[in-house]
Amino acid sequence: MVSERECIDLIAQLVKPLDNGYLIRGIGDDCAVLRKEGDNCLLLTADTLVEGVHFDLAYHSPYLLGRKSASVNMSDIAAMGGKPHACLLSIGFPGRVPPWLDDFMRGFIEVLQAHDTLLVGGDTVMSRNDTVLSVTLLGEADKDKVRYRSGAKPGDMIWVSGYLGNAAAGLELCRRGFLGGGEIPDKWQNLIRAHLDPEAQVQLGDILAASGNIHAMMDISDGLATDLAHICGESGVGAEIDHDRLPVDECLREAALALGMPAMDWVLRGGEDYHLLFTTEAKAEQQLLSLIAAKTGKKMFAVGRIVAEQGVYLLCGDERQEISFQGYEHFKG
Amino acid sequence: MVSERECIDLIAQLVKPLDNGYLIRGIGDDCAVLRKEGDNCLLLTADTLVEGVHFDLAYHSPYLLGRKSASVNMSDIAAMGGKPHACLLSIGFPGRVPPWLDDFMRGFIEVLQAHDTLLVGGDTVMSRNDTVLSVTLLGEADKDKVRYRSGAKPGDMIWVSGYLGNAAAGLELCRRGFLGGGEIPDKWQNLIRAHLDPEAQVQLGDILAASGNIHAMMDISDGLATDLAHICGESGVGAEIDHDRLPVDECLREAALALGMPAMDWVLRGGEDYHLLFTTEAKAEQQLLSLIAAKTGKKMFAVGRIVAEQGVYLLCGDERQEISFQGYEHFKG
Numbered sequence: 069m070v071s072e073r074e075c076i077d078l079i080a081q082l083v084k085p086l087d088n089g090y091l092i093r094g095i096g097d098d099c100a101v102l103r104k105e106g107d108n109c110l111l112l113t114a115d116t117l118v119e120g121v122h123f124d125l126a127y128h129s130p131y132l133l134g135r136k137s138a139s140v141n142m143s144d145i146a147a148m149g150g151k152p153h154a155c156l157l158s159i160g161f162p163g164r165v166p167p168w169l170d171d172f173m174r175g176f177i178e179v180l181q182a183h184d185t186l187l188v189g190g191d192t193v194m195s196r197n198d199t200v201l202s203v204t205l206l207g208e209a210d211k212d213k214v215r216y217r218s219g220a221k222p223g224d225m226i227w228v229s230g231y232l233g234n235a236a237a238g239l240e241l242c243r244r245g246f247l248g249g250g251e252i253p254d255k256w257q258n259l260i261r262a263h264l265d266p267e268a269q270v271q272l273g274d275i276l277a278a279s280g281n282i283h284a285m286m287d288i289s290d291g292l293a294t295d296l297a298h299i300c301g302e303s304g305v306g307a308e309i310d311h312d313r314l315p316v317d318e319c320l321r322e323a324a325l326a327l328g329m330p331a332m333d334w335v336l337r338g339g340e341d342y343h344l345l346f347t348t349e350a351k352a353e354q355q356l357l358s359l360i361a362a363k364t365g366k367k368m369f370a371v372g373r374i375v376a377e378q379g380v381y382l383l384c385g386d387e388r389q390e391i392s393f394q395g396y397e398h399f400k401g
Numbered sequence: 402m403v404s405e406r407e408c409i410d411l412i413a414q415l416v417k418p419l420d421n422g423y424l425i426r427g428i429g430d431d432c433a434v435l436r437k438e439g440d441n442c443l444l445l446t447a448d449t450l451v452e453g454v455h456f457d458l459a460y461h462s463p464y465l466l467g468r469k470s471a472s473v474n475m476s477d478i479a480a481m482g483g484k485p486h487a488c489l490l491s492i493g494f495p496g497r498v499p500p501w502l503d504d505f506m507r508g509f510i511e512v513l514q515a516h517d518t519l520l521v522g523g524d525t526v527m528s529r530n531d532t533v534l535s536v537t538l539l540g541e542a543d544k545d546k547v548r549y550r551s552g553a554k555p556g557d558m559i560w561v562s563g564y565l566g567n568a569a570a571g572l573e574l575c576r577r578g579f580l581g582g583g584e585i586p587d588k589w590q591n592l593i594r595a596h597l598d599p600e601a602q603v604q605l606g607d608i609l610a611a612s613g614n615i616h617a618m619m620d621i622s623d624g625l626a627t628d629l630a631h632i633c634g635e636s637g638v639g640a641e642i643d644h645d646r647l648p649v650d651e652c653l654r655e656a657a658l659a660l661g662m663p664a665m666d667w668v669l670r671g672g673e674d675y676h677l678l679f680t681t682e683a684k685a686e687q688q689l690l691s692l693i694a695a696k697t698g699k700k701m702f703a704v705g706r707i708v709a710e711q712g713v714y715l716l717c718g719d720e721r722q723e724i725s726f727q728g729y730e731h732f733k734g
Contacts (some may be wrong), residue, residue, distance in 0.1 A: 100521030
């Protein structure tokens with residue numbers, strides 16, 4: 069069985085390096101990075117969402133699905149420290165244009181407009197069975213400030229920009245029917261919202277990249293264990309995560325208890341949080357915390373450190389467990 | 402029943418005009434056109450292909466499907482008079498990565514490399530049922546030379562860059578089982594090739610745009626009647642096509658006779674020829690023919706004229722028949 073990662077590796081091997089003067093960074097980061105005139109570079113990213121795999125209209129209102137379809141792509145631009153400008157949307161429907169298209173588009177365009185991004189094209193096609201949404205975003209970043217997965221160095225601190233696992237907990241709540249209708253405790257609403265309406269950290273990514281303190285950055289789409297393994301793989305380093313420093317929402321612990329699920333599965337393996345995951349020199353800690361607090365009012369969480377030995381390790385008391393790529397993989401092995 | 406065109410219109414209406422400084426041309430042409438520094442503009446286009454709707458692996462070898470998936474997107478860049486640079490490919494498979502991925506990628510990358518274009522990213526996702534290919538291309542064109550659908554003027558000559566309907570005839574031959582195995586007359590092979598392995602007219606589009614003689618241009622993806630209606634709609638004009646000047650391959654006539662199909666259906670309504678459709682001032686005729694013959698060795702065919710009265714008309718002897726949007730539509734009404 070070929071995993072998504074192996075599939076991307078296979079494609080990357082087939083692509084012979086060919087310099088047409090435009091390439092700065094190709095396959096293997098959140099966005100492709102392309103050269104242009106001036107101080108900026110171009111960022112290009114695309115994601116495809118398939119009904120029944122990436123979203124379920126039983127939980128997702130068309131309006132929120134529109135928002136999320138835009139946000140998850142925005143998040144890839146945020147992960148490079150860039151700003152989005154233009155968007156293409158391809159929609160495939162089985163047979164008929166669904167009645168929910170209007171509401172979907174309203175949500176989609178709302179998120180684009182919140183980030184000063186234009187929907188400039190795309191297409192609608194007939195599919196055979198699946199409703200498929202394919203979004204392309206074009207953005208820009210300062211050539212010298214764009215951040216990659218490959219910049220992590222031993223000794224770096226590892227940071228995340230928000231609570232981990234909330235989106236995975238929210239998905240589980242949706243699956244178990246705890247959606248709306250008064251059945252669900254109010255305090256779980258932010259877990260459900262984390263799944264249904266994630267926020268791309270575009271402003272934060274821009275501030276972080278501009279700070280000059282960030283060594284490596286990506287967004288958390290496949291879960292901390294997997295995404296940190298991506299940073300480590302691209303940087304040729306390893307990582308140690310401190311179990312007790314992981315930012316865990318009290319609601320998540322309560323929901324895990326109520327549902328009989330292990331909270332740490334969500335925290336370490338849960339995808340789609342769309343927070344930023346980044347590394348900095350350890351000495352930048354106070355400067356960074358002050359900057360982010362002043363500019364955004366948000367908290368950042370230091371969760372571990374980059375080490376020379378490859379692999380991603382979770383430290384819990386005296387135990388040290390390898391957790392690389394234990395997160396969600398689109399193609400299960 | 403909502404057609405693809407109505408669906409795009411609906412989306413275009415929902416997109417509130419918002420000038421973020423990047424937009425030159427949005428929804429409604431072969432590519433979106435975006436501002437950048439320097440003399441060039443950016444071209445951005447995406448297309449989604451669904452198995453069983455846009456391709457059939459019973460006819461399409463993976464290698465040729467790879468070539469075609471790249472070529473049909475290249476054709477959108479050609480239609481603006483631009484050059485492609487970078488490509489994203491999203492592939493969705495139901496469950497498992499298919500064994501044909503290697504051959505598909507070989508064909509796909511071969512066409513990219515022939516046009517000095519890099520595969521810089523994309524993703525692979527699991528779909529539920531359908532194999533889905535979504536291709537994004539980024540290119541550039543000289544800001545002053547990029548050509549739109551909207552430039553046609555009454556009195557213009559209408560041109561096509563090759564035989565019409567061959568791809569549709571080839572598709573019908575494939576459907577009826579005339580593919581390979583010695584069953585098919587050699588002379589029909591170029592019809593089948595026109596369907597399976599169309600060539601994007603990138604060099605020609607560039608030469609035409611640079612000539613300064615072209616008023617409006619697009620590629621023929623949905624058939625002459627429909628695509629000319631797009632040019633007329635965007636330009637606020639109409640068109641008259643001379644039946645007897647339509648370039649029809651002798652093979653197509655023979656295949657139509659043998660299969661008992663009306664040849665003109667293929668010629669007027671057949672999609673996927675991926676020739677260029679363009680208009681020029683009438684007085685530019687000789688200059689254009691000489692230029693194209695000298696630079697490419699190819700023939701161009703003048704097939705009619707732009708008129709002030711809206712609609713697309715076919716003139717045949719004394720008859721004049723409205724044929725706008727009679728071509729293939731992805732969503733049948």
